[in-house]
Amino acid sequence: MSLDSPRRRFEDIDWEAKRGIVLRRQTAGFLTTLAALALVFAFDYVREAPLFSPNPVLRDGWDLSQLDWLFVVSLALFVFYVLVPLATHRRMTAHYWREFRKNRAAVVSLGFLLLVFTLGLVGPLLVSKPQVELTQSYQPPVGLAVDSSVPLSCGGDVVDGRCHGSWQFPLGTTGDGKDILSLVVLGMRVSIRIGLITSFLIISIGATVGTVAAYVGGLVDEVLMRYVDIQQVFPSFLLYLLLIYLFGGSLLMFILVFGLLSWGGTARLVRSAALQRSEDEYVEVARCAGAGTGHVIRRHILPNVSGTVITNLTLLIPGLILFEAGLAFLSLGDPTIPSWGQTIAAGRSDLRTAWWISTVPGVFLFLTILAFNFVGDALRNALDPRSEGQR
Amino acid sequence: MSQHQRGATETQQELSLLSVRDLTVEFETDRGPLRAVDGVDFDVERGETVCLVGESGSGKTVTAETITKLIRMPPGRIVRGVAELDGRDLLSLSERDLRAIRGDRIAHVFQDPQHALNHCYTVGWQIREAIQVHEDVSDAAARERALTLLNQVGIPDATTRYDDYPHEFSGGMKQRIVVAMALAATPDLLIADEPTTALDVTIQAQLLDLLESIQTEYDMAILLITHDLGVVAELADRVVVLYAGKVMERGSVYEVFDTPAHPYTQVLFDCLPGRGRPLRSIGGTLPDLHDPPPGCRFASRCEYARKECHTGDQPPLYDVADAQTASCVYYGPGGDPDALRNGQSEGDPDG
Amino acid sequence: MRWYVARRLLWAVVATFVILSITWALLYVTEQQALTSIQFQAAVSGGDAEAARAAYEQQRGLDRPLWRQYADYMTNMATFNWGYSTSRGQPVTAAIADALPYTMMYSVPWTILTVAFGLSIGLYSATHQYSRFDYAATFLAFFGYAIPNFWFGIVLLVLFGVHLDLVPIVFDPDAPVFSLANARQLVLPVFVLTTGSIASLTRYTRAEALEYVEATFTKTAKAKGVSERRILLLHVLRPAAVPLSTILVADLLGLFIASSYLVEVVFGIPGLGQLSFKAIQNQDTPLVLATTLVGVFIAVVGNLLQDIAYTVLDPRIDYGDR
Numbered sequence A: 001m002s003l004d005s006p007r008r009r010f011e012d013i014d015w016e017a018k019r020g021i022v023l024r025r026q027t028a029g030f031l032t033t034l035a036a037l038a039l040v041f042a043f044d045y046v047r048e049a050p051l052f053s054p055n056p057v058l059r060d061g062w063d064l065s066q067l068d069w070l071f072v073v074s075l076a077l078f079v080f081y082v083l084v085p086l087a088t089h090r091r092m093t094a095h096y097w098r099e100f101r102k103n104r105a106a107v108v109s110l111g112f113l114l115l116v117f118t119l120g121l122v123g124p125l126l127v128s129k130p131q132v133e134l135t136q137s138y139q140p141p142v143g144l145a146v147d148s149s150v151p152l153s154c155g156g157d158v159v160d161g162r163c164h165g166s167w168q169f170p171l172g173t174t175g176d177g178k179d180i181l182s183l184v185v186l187g188m189r190v191s192i193r194i195g196l197i198t199s200f201l202i203i204s205i206g207a208t209v210g211t212v213a214a215y216v217g218g219l220v221d222e223v224l225m226r227y228v229d230i231q232q233v234f235p236s237f238l239l240y241l242l243l244i245y246l247f248g249g250s251l252l253m254f255i256l257v258f259g260l261l262s263w264g265g266t267a268r269l270v271r272s273a274a275l276q277r278s279e280d281e282y283v284e285v286a287r288c289a290g291a292g293t294g295h296v297i298r299r300h301i302l303p304n305v306s307g308t309v310i311t312n313l314t315l316l317i318p319g320l321i322l323f324e325a326g327l328a329f330l331s332l333g334d335p336t337i338p339s340w341g342q343t344i345a346a347g348r349s350d351l352r353t354a355w356w357i358s359t360v361p362g363v364f365l366f367l368t369i370l371a372f373n374f375v376g377d378a379l380r381n382a383l384d385p386r387s388e389g390q391r
Numbered sequence B: 001m002s003q004h005q006r007g008a009t010e011t012q013q014e015l016s017l018l019s020v021r022d023l024t025v026e027f028e029t030d031r032g033p034l035r036a037v038d039g040v041d042f043d044v045e046r047g048e049t050v051c052l053v054g055e056s057g058s059g060k061t062v063t064a065e066t067i068t069k070l071i072r073m074p075p076g077r078i079v080r081g082v083a084e085l086d087g088r089d090l091l092s093l094s095e096r097d098l099r100a101i102r103g104d105r106i107a108h109v110f111q112d113p114q115h116a117l118n119h120c121y122t123v124g125w126q127i128r129e130a131i132q133v134h135e136d137v138s139d140a141a142a143r144e145r146a147l148t149l150l151n152q153v154g155i156p157d158a159t160t161r162y163d164d165y166p167h168e169f170s171g172g173m174k175q176r177i178v179v180a181m182a183l184a185a186t187p188d189l190l191i192a193d194e195p196t197t198a199l200d201v202t203i204q205a206q207l208l209d210l211l212e213s214i215q216t217e218y219d220m221a222i223l224l225i226t227h228d229l230g231v232v233a234e235l236a237d238r239v240v241v242l243y244a245g246k247v248m249e250r251g252s253v254y255e256v257f258d259t260p261a262h263p264y265t266q267v268l269f270d271c272l273p274g275r276g277r278p279l280r281s282i283g284g285t286l287p288d289l290h291d292p293p294p295g296c297r298f299a300s301r302c303e304y305a306r307k308e309c310h311t312g313d314q315p316p317l318y319d320v321a322d323a324q325t326a327s328c329v330y331y332g333p334g335g336d337p338d339a340l341r342n343g344q345s346e347g348d349p350d351g
Numbered sequence C: 001m002r003w004y005v006a007r008r009l010l011w012a013v014v015a016t017f018v019i020l021s022i023t024w025a026l027l028y029v030t031e032q033q034a035l036t037s038i039q040f041q042a043a044v045s046g047g048d049a050e051a052a053r054a055a056y057e058q059q060r061g062l063d064r065p066l067w068r069q070y071a072d073y074m075t076n077m078a079t080f081n082w083g084y085s086t087s088r089g090q091p092v093t094a095a096i097a098d099a100l101p102y103t104m105m106y107s108v109p110w111t112i113l114t115v116a117f118g119l120s121i122g123l124y125s126a127t128h129q130y131s132r133f134d135y136a137a138t139f140l141a142f143f144g145y146a147i148p149n150f151w152f153g154i155v156l157l158v159l160f161g162v163h164l165d166l167v168p169i170v171f172d173p174d175a176p177v178f179s180l181a182n183a184r185q186l187v188l189p190v191f192v193l194t195t196g197s198i199a200s201l202t203r204y205t206r207a208e209a210l211e212y213v214e215a216t217f218t219k220t221a222k223a224k225g226v227s228e229r230r231i232l233l234l235h236v237l238r239p240a241a242v243p244l245s246t247i248l249v250a251d252l253l254g255l256f257i258a259s260s261y262l263v264e265v266v267f268g269i270p271g272l273g274q275l276s277f278k279a280i281q282n283q284d285t286p287l288v289l290a291t292t293l294v295g296v297f298i299a300v301v302g303n304l305l306q307d308i309a310y311t312v313l314d315p316r317i318d319y320g321d322r
């Protein structure tokens, strides 16, 4: 191995030593954002009404919920701790990218996920909540035609007794006339919320519990790990069922239940890495140099497990998205938020005539999960070369 | 073991036990094929010990594991060459015929005793498996044999320890068990790949003694792979020096130790502690085996390199002495071997 | 080792106890909420809030002291006195006993197929790494995992049930268990479930087996002259079975519980999942509680079995350490 090759990994880099100032700025940026958010939230809370109501930015029918607050916090965490480091450590980013690029399916998948992310983020600016409009029900997507007896009145051209789709509804409409394109875009909102917020919960709780268990040790360690044991045994799905039965379903609850019950694996991982690392020489050196425990955790232990944790998340998130869709399909989800599962359920009985209603969101769901899998696969190879051969 | 040395010279006209010719092995990698072993020739005679020497990455292990096709194929690929056991080429045998050879006539001992035994089975089970694969004997008879073997390799309390799992043994003991397993079918050739590297120094010595004693007892040839020249001095009859997949030098242990011919061998032996000259580290790195430069493989690190070292093929193995050959232009026509022995370069230093 | 198993057993009991207690607490909270709303409604409609409260408490047994309520609840749970299902007009335990065979009917073949296919495809992939089969298997695994079970189910039902008329659209609960009719109506659910669950098992098997295919002891076995098949079965699969048993329980069990809901609803199979689903829709509290708890018990027992399997499979396990 030649000396100048950029074989260093995430783990090998002593972040503090190299980019101390940048990191501190990054933390400061995150904290400032949090503080600003807290202020707005407090203001909102005191006034007991959303900040701008009616909302000037979002199209009609939307306002901020607790979920959105949580989402913004997760987004800030993502920006400051994933995007900023990637932007500042150019060489490292380039190295990862080279590794990642080897997997062509993963690159395409990443593109798709970016699209989903962007549309999910700005979706409410582009489309309004779809309204029931029975006159425009069962419009086929562009490029397709159905027997003109299917839609109540065809929005596009009618040729030979067949109704052709029009650009007014590029992906067609549902049985009660909702625009499927808007439904799909709004469904992306659900997916990215699940993805980001649960990641945020899992990483923050998992990392905290893991390091506390490793560093405090003794009884605390024992109790925390036993708790993780129980949590791992308990099927979150059933708890969620029980909770929606008792309190009614909401996306916030879904995310909280699954986010708060899925961090066990991460905690175990961080704990064992911390135990291992605390015996490592360079951590010793850092300690002797007067670095506090917090410093050691942030600078040495978290970067060390980041690869594995990120890879695990890329496997966990699609599972949760799939789960949410399933629950929404059973109408055990959040009835107020349009989601892919809901749309699939809505089109289920029309599958024979208006098959696109279930199929379009189904395909998007399928592609999203597939994309996560490919990206996770490539990320594992790029971030965690030790596990070569695992898929 | 000079008696083997003599025996080998006397029977030179006869068929060698193992005869490897022009062995060339490639591995498929992300960056294209990597030629790990390139045209290796050597022989192993009955009852003698031949040492394959070289630094890591020189192709020793691949050479040894290709003989009975233990390398994973793919990514490995035998490009050409033969490995004849009593004149029968092993590389062209069917998998079935080869299986009959493995363990029966050629046995292996690997570097890493910690992982050489399957942790799910008792050691007794694993030795019995080695016996019963080749011989249709009853469990009881196989057990008897296994116990004898365990005793022979120096496992105390063999009867009680027969049903213990590998994790209940120390590293040195595990390696003894691996040796016992290798002896199960009284092979003619034992290929031992750095059998002592992973062990403590005292345990190393014991294990080498064990190898020596079983060699005499079973009249077995040993192909020993090592980078430890102390081990070579102690056990070897003959030495084959590998570098970057090519044979650099071959000769009897006396010749190679007393008068190392090839510049690489000379540097290698200078690294031996206790030698006259101060320890020198070899500058430079191994050549890229994906796309080796023309000429001598050692040229980029050789302080005697001349112009012709950078062109053409690897120099052939020129005769140096009795049974000693070296792949270096200095021993070829027009070369002056004395220039090497005296430690002065005759080529231009930047060449 | 016996001591270890005993400890795990005790642990399972404790876990169950904790879970039951949490459930009780949740129920208690909701009852209090219901109580507040009843009082509120009574007050709004000009009635006597206190009287309404007392009546409700009496009816629900909430007038007992807290510890009594808790103790009674736990006793009922322990003695399988799980209450009466109003929506089905039968005791909860009877409803569960009725539903269980239908769940077994598809989950037994499903589990067998998943394990058989998952293991063999994974093993083959590991031994033929980077071959065309390996890539195809990986792609199939991704495909199976990514395709939403319930959506796949309804699409297949329309395709094979409606258009091709190969399978019945409506599940017939009266079909004899071992009959062609029953097999035909179970083919699709089993197929959909298997495609979904095979993926993770294949991937894990491949990864685990790969570790052992490349292990030194496998090479030792090969050098001994052991045949490929024997190596695969005894020297690769056997050690890989240890981590795989964990995955089997941890992964498949969760999937099992969730998928049974979706698949039973999609295909109209009157099993446990549908029972629970309908109970939620019908606000049948005892039945909801019982069906979810059955799931929890399955999970607890599964984990216990997994722990025990571990000790049987891996001789290296350090009993003191867990």
Ligand code: SF4
Pocket (backbone or CB within 6 Å): B262, B263, B264, B296, B297, B298, B299, B300, B302, B303, B304, B305, B306, B309, B315, B327, B328, B329, B330
């Ligand atoms: S051939 Fe040339 S480069 Fe190679 S060892 Fe001899 S002198 Fe050195």
